[in-house]
Amino acid sequence: MARPKVVIIGAGFGGLAAAKALKRAPVDIEIVDRRNYHLFQPLLYQVATADLSPADIAWPIRSIFSRQKNVAVTLAEVQGVDLEAQQVLSAAGPIDYDHLIVATGAQHAYFGNDHWEEHAPGLKRLVDATEIRRRILMAFERAELAQDPEAQARELTFVVVGAGPTGVEMAGAIAELAHFTLARDFRRIRSRDARVILVEAGDRVLSPFPEDLSAKARASLEKLGVEVWTGVTVEDISTEGVQTSDGFVPSATVIWGAGVAVKHLEAWLGVEIDRAGRAMVGPDLTVPGHPDVFVIGDAAKMPWADGKDVPGIAPAAKQAGAYVADVIAAQVAGRARPGPFRYRHVGNLATIGRHAAVIDFGRVKLSGFVAWWLWGVAHIYFLIGVRQPLIVAVSWFWSYVTYSKGARLITGRPVQSSKQHPPQT
Amino acid sequence: MARPKVVIIGAGFGGLAAAKALKRAPVDIEIVDRRNYHLFQPLLYQVATADLSPADIAWPIRSIFSRQKNVAVTLAEVQGVDLEAQQVLSAAGPIDYDHLIVATGAQHAYFGNDHWEEHAPGLKRLVDATEIRRRILMAFERAELAQDPEAQARELTFVVVGAGPTGVEMAGAIAELAHFTLARDFRRIRSRDARVILVEAGDRVLSPFPEDLSAKARASLEKLGVEVWTGVTVEDISTEGVQTSDGFVPSATVIWGAGVAVKHLEAWLGVEIDRAGRAMVGPDLTVPGHPDVFVIGDAAKMPWADGKDVPGIAPAAKQAGAYVADVIAAQVAGRARPGPFRYRHVGNLATIGRHAAVIDFGRVKLSGFVAWWLWGVAHIYFLIGVRQPLIVAVSWFWSYVTYSKGARLITGRPVQSSKQHPPQT
Numbered sequence: 139m140a141r142p143k144v145v146i147i148g149a150g151f152g153g154l155a156a157a158k159a160l161k162r163a164p165v166d167i168e169i170v171d172r173r174n175y176h177l178f179q180p181l182l183y184q185v186a187t188a189d190l191s192p193a194d195i196a197w198p199i200r201s202i203f204s205r206q207k208n209v210a211v212t213l214a215e216v217q218g219v220d221l222e223a224q225q226v227l228s229a230a231g232p233i234d235y236d237h238l239i240v241a242t243g244a245q246h247a248y249f250g251n252d253h254w255e256e257h258a259p260g261l262k263r264l265v266d267a268t269e270i271r272r273r274i275l276m277a278f279e280r281a282e283l284a285q286d287p288e289a290q291a292r293e294l295t296f297v298v299v300g301a302g303p304t305g306v307e308m309a310g311a312i313a314e315l316a317h318f319t320l321a322r323d324f325r326r327i328r329s330r331d332a333r334v335i336l337v338e339a340g341d342r343v344l345s346p347f348p349e350d351l352s353a354k355a356r357a358s359l360e361k362l363g364v365e366v367w368t369g370v371t372v373e374d375i376s377t378e379g380v381q382t383s384d385g386f387v388p389s390a391t392v393i394w395g396a397g398v399a400v401k402h403l404e405a406w407l408g409v410e411i412d413r414a415g416r417a418m419v420g421p422d423l424t425v426p427g428h429p430d431v432f433v434i435g436d437a438a439k440m441p442w443a444d445g446k447d448v449p450g451i452a453p454a455a456k457q458a459g460a461y462v463a464d465v466i467a468a469q470v471a472g473r474a475r476p477g478p479f480r481y482r483h484v485g486n487l488a489t490i491g492r493h494a495a496v497i498d499f500g501r502v503k504l505s506g507f508v509a510w511w512l513w514g515v516a517h518i519y520f521l522i523g524v525r526q527p528l529i530v531a532v533s534w535f536w537s538y539v540t541y542s543k544g545a546r547l548i549t550g551r552p553v554q555s556s557k558q559h560p561p562q563t
Numbered sequence: 564m565a566r567p568k569v570v571i572i573g574a575g576f577g578g579l580a581a582a583k584a585l586k587r588a589p590v591d592i593e594i595v596d597r598r599n600y601h602l603f604q605p606l607l608y609q610v611a612t613a614d615l616s617p618a619d620i621a622w623p624i625r626s627i628f629s630r631q632k633n634v635a636v637t638l639a640e641v642q643g644v645d646l647e648a649q650q651v652l653s654a655a656g657p658i659d660y661d662h663l664i665v666a667t668g669a670q671h672a673y674f675g676n677d678h679w680e681e682h683a684p685g686l687k688r689l690v691d692a693t694e695i696r697r698r699i700l701m702a703f704e705r706a707e708l709a710q711d712p713e714a715q716a717r718e719l720t721f722v723v724v725g726a727g728p729t730g731v732e733m734a735g736a737i738a739e740l741a742h743f744t745l746a747r748d749f750r751r752i753r754s755r756d757a758r759v760i761l762v763e764a765g766d767r768v769l770s771p772f773p774e775d776l777s778a779k780a781r782a783s784l785e786k787l788g789v790e791v792w793t794g795v796t797v798e799d800i801s802t803e804g805v806q807t808s809d810g811f812v813p814s815a816t817v818i819w820g821a822g823v824a825v826k827h828l829e830a831w832l833g834v835e836i837d838r839a840g841r842a843m844v845g846p847d848l849t850v851p852g853h854p855d856v857f858v859i860g861d862a863a864k865m866p867w868a869d870g871k872d873v874p875g876i877a878p879a880a881k882q883a884g885a886y887v888a889d890v891i892a893a894q895v896a897g898r899a900r901p902g903p904f905r906y907r908h909v910g911n912l913a914t915i916g917r918h919a920a921v922i923d924f925g926r927v928k929l930s931g932f933v934a935w936w937l938w939g940v941a942h943i944y945f946l947i948g949v950r951q952p953l954i955v956a957v958s959w960f961w962s963y964v965t966y967s968k969g970a971r972l973i974t975g976r977p978v979q980s981s982k983q984h985p986p987q988t
Contacts, residue, residue: 191618200748323625
């Protein structure tokens, strides 16, 4: 008799954790992803700001599982799920499953303002990071060539929308790029004159953190030269800049960090979804009525405690992946399925440039330089689970001590002059 | 009085060498390039075969010159030269010069068969390398999904056209990728079954080398599993494969290493050009009738000895750049211009996979593993002139000892299934 088939859609933190936890289970696993790599998203902003190269934070899925023989990888776009026939429908044809784990993650979302995307890319995929890197570096290049002081000022104004961890990290890193890394590179402009504006509709940065850490994060950002505009909403984004509730900001480079949403799950699974498109799963992370179909990680609204949801962070996705693997292994072995998923919250981390971070471990709260080092060690530690930690560490350390950025390449687009203000699609 | 202005078009080996050699001269230098980085072309094939990342072999021009204050960098496409007005015409406006150094290099060329380019990309630019990497890796992915053995065999057939150093290096590296690096990654295909065919119209590989080294290079390639077809011409290249004088080879991935040409020089400079578009320069590398306009490196047909031309390799471009800087410095200082350019040939190098190379130092000829190490040391040594040698060395060594390739990312294109054979534009 054929072994039970586990299909995992998505090779993010959740999908990988599930596949690894099923290493010794008597099942055949097929991971379906439209990319050939796993992406270490927490460091994605460092690619966007030219601290790291794409290959430093992405690993081919096949090489992660080259020694785990019960895993096959299919590089294909998923088009749907046939729950009756127990098949995943993909560009590579239908794929049968006995157990299905949907771990597709979230994309950035503009909530009814999709036309903002071309002017204000988000930061979820590797192509987003290299595109943002290209835009930031090209803005400095165009400023260097601009004759008109107004055009120059517009090129040197960077607006980050949304002060969650991604927005805070991006704003801090752009400020450092302008004030340190590029400081000696230009002859006609002073890169230090660049303005970095962080716009947040709420009343403080890093709202999931306690208020005192928010205040410390804000102080660290301001020390780096970032203008923090809280209580300000974005009303429109165009080629020319950003219309806020506080006035118009001429800007050539806008980055979106204000929201994410999940796609396709209602259509694929017939499952109830919340406003952000996340699947409403049961306590065992299954789709109601389908005990063999699981949704985990950012794609699911996983209930936690006090009416809160499990946060959309890597440790949560990993725990969910390992839990679902346990459920499947128990069922395959004929044992009783374990009880409901219980999320163990370790803490929240965010970094501000290369000298400060804020960490909330619940009872323990840290900020400043010590927190930054802890953040760095934690991330290098997590990377060690995958590949080439030595090179990332060396590359990062080198970049840190020299303030030089080898990854500062503008690739993929022709040069555009500052005079034309072309639509930045 | 303003200092004399030296404009350098192109930041390759020749352009950089000229700018560096003018560090202490009382001149203002402006480097104009359409890319923001210098590319270490001799290792470009390692990006194409996923051994190295783009950022490992490319450095921002600005950061190379951040401490050399008499150098400004303009990121712009050059559109022409006005020799009368002494201006370079660029997308960023006209740029005045007193001395002009044209160091634009060569592009790959198809000599009347430009429609082959979409099916058989060459390897001169960083985008070429990432595109070739994408095609090679996607071919294995499509083979893994293919149901039809014929389609599978076509996906697993790689044809390299032209057995110069680039073609030999590519063929060897693809064979290693298939036979070692990917050996454990697939479940339905055996990547070792991949065919790598090197097609050469001449009667031996590496024709600039002595015959015994050609024979050794061929033996090394065959040991790696490369099929070497000498005396075979390519008649047509299409989506389906390659029509050769020896029959049709179904292949999804064809790489062009058969020729280069120089663009624009006749139109820009009114200079006589040879069949490959190279400028016919005088013994001091100037354009006849224009003693302040120099053409160097791959863009020039520089006479050497015995009626031969100076070869199109990095050391030759560097020597020409340094020579031209001497001429300009002498003239600016009111000294007599030095005598004609004399090229000092150090040797020819080519590498075959990670275990063999051939080196021709004239009297000394080396091949095999010792030559490979010498080749590696020479390249790391040359890299040290630029940036991040430590990281390239670590990355390379890591890749070498583990046969793992962190740079194995498929970026920039949507997934395509093997069934459609889409035109690979």
